Structures are given as C-alpha cells and as structure tokens.
Amino acid sequence: MGGVSSLVEKGSTVVLKPNAGHVAPPESAVCTNPDVVRAVIREVKKAEPKRIIIAEAAAIGCDTMECFEACGLTQVAKEEDVELIDIKREKDLINIPVRGYHSNISHVKLPRFLLEAEHIINLPILKAHASMVFSCALKNIKGVVQDKVHLDMHRENLTMAMMDVWWAVRADINIVDAIYAAGGFSPHTPVPEYIGCIMGSRDPVAVDRVACHLSGINPDEVSYFKVAAEVGLGAATDEEIEVIGEKVADHAIHMWVPYLGDMSTRWPEYRILCENACSSCQALLALNMETLKAIGEYDKNTDAVIVVGRKDSIPEDIPKERLILHGNCTRKWRDRGLFIEGCPPAEGGLHNTIIDRSEMNDDTATAEDIERIVTRKAATAPVWREYVLKMAEEYHRQNG
Ligand code: SF4
Structure with missing residues (x-):
C-alpha cells in the first residue's frame, strides 16, 4: 500500500484508533489485538512522527482505561512509549459542524488533539455486533465521540449518524485485525473464530465489504452499506473493489452470525x-x-x-x-x-x-x-x- 512513509510525515501527530470499547481480553476477539496495534506502532515509528497516540471512547457504560487495561493496550502503550488517551475524559473539545449532515447530528464535539492530528489510522477488529449485525472499519470510528453524542446518535438514526461522524473524522487508512474475528452474540457474548488475515484500505466501505465476504456475511444483508452508498462514503459495490494479495475465497470462513436470517418465521411460537x-x-x-x-x-x-x-x-x-x-x-x-x-x-x-x-x-x-x-x-x-x-x-x- 505504498509503505508507511507514503502515509505518515516526519514530525507529525498520528492517532491510532483501535477498537477497545469493551472490558474484554485479547483472546475474546472483541477488541483489536494488542499485537496488531504494536505492529502498527512500530511501522509508524519508522516515519519518525512527533507523537503517536492511541485513543478510544469505550462503549456507553464502559470505562475506557479499564478497557485499555483488559485488552492489553495499556501495556503496549507503556512498552512502546506512546500516549494513551481516553476520549471520554477529554475536556478540550471543539464543536464542529457536519457539512450536509444526514442524521440528527448537525454538530459533533470532538477532541482538539484528534482534529489537529495530521493522521488518523483506524484499527478495527472484525466482529459480529448486536446493534449493527457486523462491526469493522465504518463502525469503529463511532468510538471517537463522548457518551452524550453517542447517546444522541442512538436516539434517531444510528447508521446515518455514523456516516455523519465519518465526514467529520476521516481516517487516512483502515487496517483491519481479522486474525481472530468475534462471531456469535458479539460483542457481549463472543465466539472467536480464526481467519488469519490483516486487511488494509483507504476506503472504509471497501474494506468492510471484503471483511463481510471473508467472514461469510452477505453485505446486502447489512443495512449500513446502503446508507454508506447513499452518502457516497466509499465503494458502493464489490465490482468497484480490487483485492490485492491473498485471495478472499482462500481464507473465507462461515462465521456464526446469529443476527441474520428470516425474522418472521424463526420463532414460530411468537x-x-x-x-x-x-x-x-x-x-x-x-x-x-x-x-x-x-x-x-x-x-x-x-x-x-x-x-x-x-x-x-x-x-x-x-x-x-x-x-x-x-x-x-x-x-x-x-x-x-x-x-x-x-x-x-x-x-x-x-x-x-x-x-x-x-x-x-x-x-x-x-x-x-x-x-x-x-x-x-x-x-x-x-x-x-x-x-x-x-x-x-x-x-x-x-x-x-
Ligand atoms: S428498524 Fe431501523 S430505522 Fe427503525 S428503529 Fe430499527 S434501526 Fe431505527
């Protein structure tokens, strides 16, 4: 993908946004694996940035620092000597307008450090998700907002609000941890499944569509791809995506995602x-x-x-x-x-x-x-x- 020096300038600030939204150990595959984050940090360091920050705002009801600790990122940050920031605790926020917003989110309060960083690297893990069916690059950026905005996003139209946040905070690149993916009733009751892949793209929609194919999910069954296409956030169809490297079919699994199926007939007693x-x-x-x-x-x-x-x-x-x-x-x-x-x-x-x-x-x-x-x-x-x-x-x- 051109190497780190094509992405990161010397002396810049780089924010890494892993998925560390739940208190869950690495083996649960709910949060981005700490070894993946460590590998990215070491690569980014080669470009000699001024600051490297790992940042997250954990799910509502979760303490971000506790999540960092549980998923192994506190240790990675310490050993690699990079900053660890809980976005929920940030006081220096800027309320920025979302141009042409499509949801109820006309403005979004975001930390100054995030808006002023030269680079954002999105580091999601691939997993099934209770309120979205599937979570990967697109959904991971939802974790840059504090609880108040997060609640507002849920109130009206979460998928569209997610797209609006993307327009405010666009990651330079998305690197997906698909080594182990969390299937089952993830994120709360995950069943980890081995895929063994890392994927990268500058287009979050493209990488998410490929992640679906890798885990056996039909992207047409995930509503937010339609919404992403409507707002022109990325590749609207598979035909627009070129996959370089390993063949998806050689690594695709039938991940158990019980959030899909015919809902009208699945529980006939009701x-x-x-x-x-x-x-x-x-x-x-x-x-x-x-x-x-x-x-x-x-x-x-x-x-x-x-x-x-x-x-x-x-x-x-x-x-x-x-x-x-x-x-x-x-x-x-x-x-x-x-x-x-x-x-x-x-x-x-x-x-x-x-x-x-x-x-x-x-x-x-x-x-x-x-x-x-x-x-x-x-x-x-x-x-x-x-x-x-x-x-x-x-x-x-x-x-x-
Ligand atoms: S069906 Fe869709 S639009 Fe309606 S409440 Fe559920 S998530 Fe919202």
Whole structure:
C-alpha cells in the first residue's frame, strides 16, 4: 500500500484508533489485538512522527482505561512509549459542524488533539455486533465521540449518524485485525473464530465489504452499506473493489452470525411483525428472542406480539400489555402498546419489556426497573453463555 512513509510525515501527530470499547481480553476477539496495534506502532515509528497516540471512547457504560487495561493496550502503550488517551475524559473539545449532515447530528464535539492530528489510522477488529449485525472499519470510528453524542446518535438514526461522524473524522487508512474475528452474540457474548488475515484500505466501505465476504456475511444483508452508498462514503459495490494479495475465497470462513436470517418465521411460537426493519433491529430481535429461550422465559411469553420496522398499520385487537413496539419506527403506535425507544433501541430492551410488561424508556424507567434489569442480567449471564456456546457448536456441526 505504498509503505508507511507514503502515509505518515516526519514530525507529525498520528492517532491510532483501535477498537477497545469493551472490558474484554485479547483472546475474546472483541477488541483489536494488542499485537496488531504494536505492529502498527512500530511501522509508524519508522516515519519518525512527533507523537503517536492511541485513543478510544469505550462503549456507553464502559470505562475506557479499564478497557485499555483488559485488552492489553495499556501495556503496549507503556512498552512502546506512546500516549494513551481516553476520549471520554477529554475536556478540550471543539464543536464542529457536519457539512450536509444526514442524521440528527448537525454538530459533533470532538477532541482538539484528534482534529489537529495530521493522521488518523483506524484499527478495527472484525466482529459480529448486536446493534449493527457486523462491526469493522465504518463502525469503529463511532468510538471517537463522548457518551452524550453517542447517546444522541442512538436516539434517531444510528447508521446515518455514523456516516455523519465519518465526514467529520476521516481516517487516512483502515487496517483491519481479522486474525481472530468475534462471531456469535458479539460483542457481549463472543465466539472467536480464526481467519488469519490483516486487511488494509483507504476506503472504509471497501474494506468492510471484503471483511463481510471473508467472514461469510452477505453485505446486502447489512443495512449500513446502503446508507454508506447513499452518502457516497466509499465503494458502493464489490465490482468497484480490487483485492490485492491473498485471495478472499482462500481464507473465507462461515462465521456464526446469529443476527441474520428470516425474522418472521424463526420463532414460530411468537407473532412477530417484522417488515421493512433495518438489520440493526433484526439483530436485536435475534439477540432478545434467543435470550428469552436461554433464560427460560420464551414459553411463558408467547402471547406477546412484537412489531419491528416501518409499518403502515398494525392489528387493532391486541391488548396494550401484549403489543411490544420495538424501535422508533413504531413510535406512532406508542399509545397502543409497550414502546421501546431507540434507533435501534438498547440491547436488552426487548426481552426485558416482554418479561416485565412495562415500558422502560429514559422518560419512564424507575430506579427499581434499572435495579431489576441489572440483577436479571447478572443472574442469567452464565446460563446465557452456556446456551450461546451450544448454539455455536451446533452451527459449526452443520456448516463446518
Ligand atoms: S428503529 Fe427503525 S430505522 Fe431505527 S434501526 Fe430499527 S428498524 Fe431501523
């Protein structure tokens, strides 16, 4: 790709943006492997930059420094003598307008050091993702914003907001850690799978499309490629992409990504009205329905009718406590059922609403609701983990 000196100028500031958004060890494949980050640092040093910074704003609810520690980046930064910055703690922020924004994000507050850096190197890991189906280069740049912006992004249209952030912070190059990828119900319940590749591109969409093919995902099933094409962020089709180096087909695997499939028929005991829904809401549907099964709540709640995606009408005859409205697309029916806010909503919102039969949005959740959900999550975590591993085993028995 031209070598590091074609990318990095002597005396410049280089920001490395790995995926270090969760408290997860390297072997989980949820965060960019520290050896990949170390290799990039050593390469960048050859160009003699003034500063090398590893920066991240971890997922909402996660402490970035704790994430750095768990995924091995604190040690890498120390040993390689580079700076480690938690974007969430940055005070020196600039509120910049997003020219021609497409989402609710007309301005975005970003750290000065990031905006003033001469180079940004995006270092994602390839993984399945609960609220996006799939996470790689495009999604990784979402981790440059603080929690307030992050929450705003989720409120209206996350995929489009992600594209808007890209226009504000464009990485010079994207280097993907696809040595081990996290399949399964990643990022929270990952099942690591070996691919053994590193990929690079200046085009984040192109590298993400190839990452899909490498892991056996059909990019047409991931909504955000359509959005990226709409805003012209990168390659809109495979035909526009030239792959140099190893052949994708020689390394492609059937990664287990349970966020895909026919959502209307997958849980026949339930009435699920899922049409015109983005892959994000479909992924969350899969996560929550399987959670119900794992924790023994599936058979108890088959009276629930679940609505997901844009619909012109919904059945008239369903009592309010049985009608579960998932996501902002269903907001117009809010007074007819139990509405779960978000675009997409929070990850466990659906199964908790189905079990508790009460609305728990920002404006309606009580302290007891939150306490109950946290306690349930902790109590059911081991059984859920075991369930996921069995599902993964079964998948690979059938698909290789
Ligand atoms: S709420 Fe609607 S627009 Fe938002 S992710 Fe879900 S299906 Fe897509």
